[in-house]
Amino acid sequence: MPDPYISAVGLSPIGSTDLTGRDLFTAALTEAFEGLPPPADVVDAVYVGNQSELYEHQIMYGTIVAEWCGLRFAPAERVEGCAAAGALALRHAVRDVRTGTHDAVLACGIEKMTAGGSELATESLSAAFDRPLEQRAGVTAPSQYALLAQRYLHETDATEEDLAKVAVKNHENASRNPRAQFQSEIDVETVLESDYVARPLKLFDCAPVSDGAAAVLVTNEEVASTLGSSDEQVQVSGVGAASNNIAVAERDLTFIEGANVAANRAYDQADLSAKDVDVAEVHDAFTVCEPLLAEAVGFAPRGRGFESALHPSERSAEWTDVRLSTSGGLKARGHPIGATGLAQAVEVYEQLTETATSDRQVPDARTGLLVNEGGVADAVTVAHVLTTEGISNE
Amino acid sequence: MSDDSHTDPTDTDDSHPPRSPDVVTPESPYTIPGFFTALTEGRLLGARCLDCETRLVPPRPACYSCGSRDLEIEPQPKDGTVYSYTEVARPASQFADDAPFTVAIVELDTGAKLTGRLETPYDETEIGMPVRWTVRAGENLPDSGLEHERDWPLPVFESA
Numbered sequence: 357m358p359d360p361y362i363s364a365v366g367l368s369p370i371g372s373t374d375l376t377g378r379d380l381f382t383a384a385l386t387e388a389f390e391g392l393p394p395p396a397d398v399v400d401a402v403y404v405g406n407q408s409e410l411y412e413h414q415i416m417y418g419t420i421v422a423e424w425c426g427l428r429f430a431p432a433e434r435v436e437g438c439a440a441a442g443a444l445a446l447r448h449a450v451r452d453v454r455t456g457t458h459d460a461v462l463a464c465g466i467e468k469m470t471a472g473g474s475e476l477a478t479e480s481l482s483a484a485f486d487r488p489l490e491q492r493a494g495v496t497a498p499s500q501y502a503l504l505a506q507r508y509l510h511e512t513d514a515t516e517e518d519l520a521k522v523a524v525k526n527h528e529n530a531s532r533n534p535r536a537q538f539q540s541e542i543d544v545e546t547v548l549e550s551d552y553v554a555r556p557l558k559l560f561d562c563a564p565v566s567d568g569a570a571a572v573l574v575t576n577e578e579v580a581s582t583l584g585s586s587d588e589q590v591q592v593s594g595v596g597a598a599s600n601n602i603a604v605a606e607r608d609l610t611f612i613e614g615a616n617v618a619a620n621r622a623y624d625q626a627d628l629s630a631k632d633v634d635v636a637e638v639h640d641a642f643t644v645c646e647p648l649l650a651e652a653v654g655f656a657p658r659g660r661g662f663e664s665a666l667h668p669s670e671r672s673a674e675w676t677d678v679r680l681s682t683s684g685g686l687k688a689r690g691h692p693i694g695a696t697g698l699a700q701a702v703e704v705y706e707q708l709t710e711t712a713t714s715d716r717q718v719p720d721a722r723t724g725l726l727v728n729e730g731g732v733a734d735a736v737t738v739a740h741v742l743t744t745e746g747i748s749n750e
Numbered sequence: 751m752s753d754d755s756h757t758d759p760t761d762t763d764d765s766h767p768p769r770s771p772d773v774v775t776p777e778s779p780y781t782i783p784g785f786f787t788a789l790t791e792g793r794l795l796g797a798r799c800l801d802c803e804t805r806l807v808p809p810r811p812a813c814y815s816c817g818s819r820d821l822e823i824e825p826q827p828k829d830g831t832v833y834s835y836t837e838v839a840r841p842a843s844q845f846a847d848d849a850p851f852t853v854a855i856v857e858l859d860t861g862a863k864l865t866g867r868l869e870t871p872y873d874e875t876e877i878g879m880p881v882r883w884t885v886r887a888g889e890n891l892p893d894s895g896l897e898h899e900r901d902w903p904l905p906v907f908e909s910a
Contacts, residue, residue, distance in 0.1 A: 479842045488782050488808060492894060492904055493867050494838060494845035499853055502836035503865075510834075510877050555837045555872055601814055605855040605863040606806075609834060 358576040360453040361589045362742065363460075364388040365702045370537045370568035370690035377412055377468040378420050380569035384464065384695075385425065388571040392583055395425035399573070400458035402432040403448045405441030405465035407693035410480040412468050421464055438484040439641065440730030441465060442570065442697025443738035449574040450592045450740075460575040465695030469565045477565045481693075484731040486602045498562055498642065499554035500604050500732040505644040506556060507609040514647065514662035516556050520547035521665035522643040523560050523687055530684025532716035535702075537566055537690030547643075561643040563685075568692030570699045590708045590724075594628070594741035596621025600734045607734065612652035614734025615639075615727055619653035622725070626741040630654030631676045633741075634721040635707045637700035639729040640685040649727055650680065653739070678725075679718045682707060697728030697738065704742050765823045767797070767811045779823050780809045786902040788825075789885055794905055796862050797821040805862035828882040829910060830858035837872035844892040856881055856907050868907045880910040 366388030368380040375383070381404075389395055402422045409415045415434065422432035435444045442465035449461035469477050481497045490500075508514060524544055530536035547560035573583075580589050598621070600614035601607050607614075623629050630653060638649040647661030656663065657674040668677040683689040683703035686696060704724035706712040726740040764784075768774045776783035779795050785808040788795045797809035801818040807826060812819050835854040838845070845851075852875055854868040866883070868875060883905040891904060 474840075475843055478840065482842055488785070488899075488902070489904070490865050492891065492899070492902070493853060493865060494841045494848060494851065494892075495853055495865065496838055496841055498840070499836045499838045503834040503853070503855055506836055506877070507834040552837070552839055554839060557836075603865065605833075605865045606814065609855075 357454050358456055360450045360574050360592045361577065361580040362572055362592060362701065362705055363575045363580045363583045363589055364392060364573040365705045366571040367535055367699055367702045368569045370535065370566050370692055370699070372470040373567050375567070377406075377414065377417070377466040377569065378424055380468065380567060381421055381424060381464060381466050381571065384569040384571040388573055395462065396427055398460050398579065398583070399425060399427055399430065399462045401430055401452060401461045402427065403435050403445035403461065403463050404432070405435050405437070405443070405445040405694040405697060407436070407438055407441055407467055408480040408483065410476060411471040417466055421466070425462065437736045438481070438730035439639065439691070439693045439696055440728045440736045440738050441694040442699070443726060443728030443740065444597070444697070444736070446572060446574070446698060446701060446740060447595050447597055447738050449572070450595055453574050453576050460573065460579045462571060462573055463698060464569065464571040465692070465698045466569040467692040467694040468567050469692060470567050474565055484735070490603060496554060497732070498557050501642040501644060502554035502557045503604060504609050504648065504733060505642070508644055508648065509556060511610050512659040512662065517544060517548065518662040518665070519561055519643040520544045522640065522646045523547045525665040526640065526681050526685040526687040529682050529716065530688030532713060533684050533689060534713060536684040536688055537564055538684065538688040557642055557644070563641045563687050563691035566690035566692040568690060568695045568699065570695040570702055572698050572701050588709055590705055590742045591745040592740055593743045593745060594622035594624065594626030596625070596739045597737065598734070599736050602731070602735055604732050610648065611658070612648050612734045614737040615649055615652040615729065615739070618737040618739040619725065619727060622739040622741045626743065628723060628741060632723050633676065633678050633725045634723050635679045635682055635704055635718050636725040636727065637681060637683060637685065637703050638727040640681055640687050641691060643687065645733070646680060646685065648733070653725065653727060655680070682712070682716050682718060697726065700726045700728055701740065701742070708742055708744050767809075767819050767821050780811060782808060785809065789903050789905065790887070790901070792885060794826040794883060796824050796826045796860065798824040798860075803861070805858070805860050807862045807864045824860070826862055827859045830856045830881055830883070832868070832875060832877055832879045832881055833857045833863060834877065835868060835872070835875050844894070854881070854907055856883070864905070866905050866907050870909045881907040882910040883907050
């Protein structure tokens with residue numbers, strides 16, 4: 357079975373822009389293919405993660421992306437899974453390369469969330485919740501995660517201040533990431549004094565509404581070797597995906613089972629375990645997600661995930677020494693829904709190829725985990741293990 | 751576990767999940783219109799898994815916990831407790847007039863869990879608090895814009 361490699365990555369600016377989704381994709385594609393042959397000479401197929409047609413009144417993004425690559429007649433399709441759409445696209449690309457279906461597949465993600473302000477974003481994201489009982493009761497994305505947070509604070513020693521520290525840590529990381537939406541640090545008081553959006557979650561517990569696009573080129577070894585040197589490639593060593601119930605009420609609120617299953621599938625494929633992971637981008641759409649996911653994927657003991665904001669040396673002994681959300685995470689790098697899973701891949705690619713900016717580069721990072729979720733926590737989760745198992749190192 | 755549900759008047763041919771397309775009708779309690787028709791009549795229907803005792807509200811064709819299709823319809827008790835809760839401060843526009851409002855996950859006495867509005871202010875709510883469900887009629891709910899769900903009611907919770 358061919359090993360899949362990430363051979364090139366690109367990420368548009370993340371934030372609010374007058375550019376449309378397809379323009380943002382052009383920005384990501386341009387970066388990914390800088391110095392490479394044209395996409396039409398390399399890419400066989402395209403998958404694009406995209407949450408909602410409400411923002412731009414546009415579906416058919418697979419077709420558009422292929423066209424924008426100059427890839428007329430290439431198989432191309434949009435992948436849907438709310439905020440996990442990006443990692444689902446990556447998963448499809450990896451599968452196509454592993455099975456030998458294609459030699460090179462472009463996984464991309466696009467979202468133009470700011471088009472209708474926070475009101476349209478609230479409306480659009482609510483479509484991810486179960487229609488008959490949840491949506492019709494008037495729940496929102498923050499309120500769904502607040503139900504998790506309330507229970508987590510009830511069952512563990514965590515406090516609202518601990519959650520605030522996650523936001524502070526991720527803003528600090530983002531301040532070292534030129535790609536991040538937020539470049540400024542914040543303090544605990546700023547978070548704690550921000551307005552409640554859905555108690556106990558406050559405005560600064562929430563990831564922002566963002567525009568952005570990402571492109572990740574997945575190839576087999578043969579194509580990878582023609583595109584660059586081995587230190588410019590990372591291997592996708594494991595992939596795992598899992599769904600869980602659509603209704604939040606029927607899931608374990610404090611142990612994110614779908615993420616646990618997905619991560620373990622990815623670890624098993626990679627023949628690695630949680631303790632081997634040096635850097636991880638987890639789906640911190642809200643601050644409480646980072647502790648919950650740290651526990652679910654095996655970085656933290658049950659009930660101690662809220663120490664994620666602490667330096668590894670200050671955490672409970674059973675914690676691994678993983679560095680979490682070096683990009684700033686969804687919280688501060690930004691969260692262009694359909695592109696987020698691939699923005700995570702861009703960060704870990706940079707960490708593993710040692711091309712991150714020097715003040716955020718994790719020394720000797722060899723293994724990274726991506727955890728991308730959609731539709732409130734683990735309604736769907738996709739995990740990828742990336743490693744420096746290079747072409748010439750094997 | 752009591753076997754009372756076997757003698758329940760709802761234990762008709764409809765009581766078990768559809769095994770034929772012919773019985774997937776808007777009257778079946780295993781469809782969403784059938785579930786809401788029962789709720790309009792004051793019954794909150796769940797499905798009880800005969801293999802693992804998981805409760806599914808609304809009823810579904812298979813148990814999410816063990817995969818079994820051996821389920822039967824079970825009207826759910828009124829009483830339960832708050833499992834988690836929050837206050838929605840910034841809802842979507844059609845709910846703006848209601849804000850802020852409390853939303854809770856309630857665990858009914860059968861173990862069924864579901865989300866709904868709680869008609870208790872957030873500051874007076876706590877985990878473990880006894881609540882019971884009542885029915886709010888469709889005409890008293892914000893217009894969703896979807897014709898097929900206009901008459902559907904919703905369960906809402908109040909302090910017990």
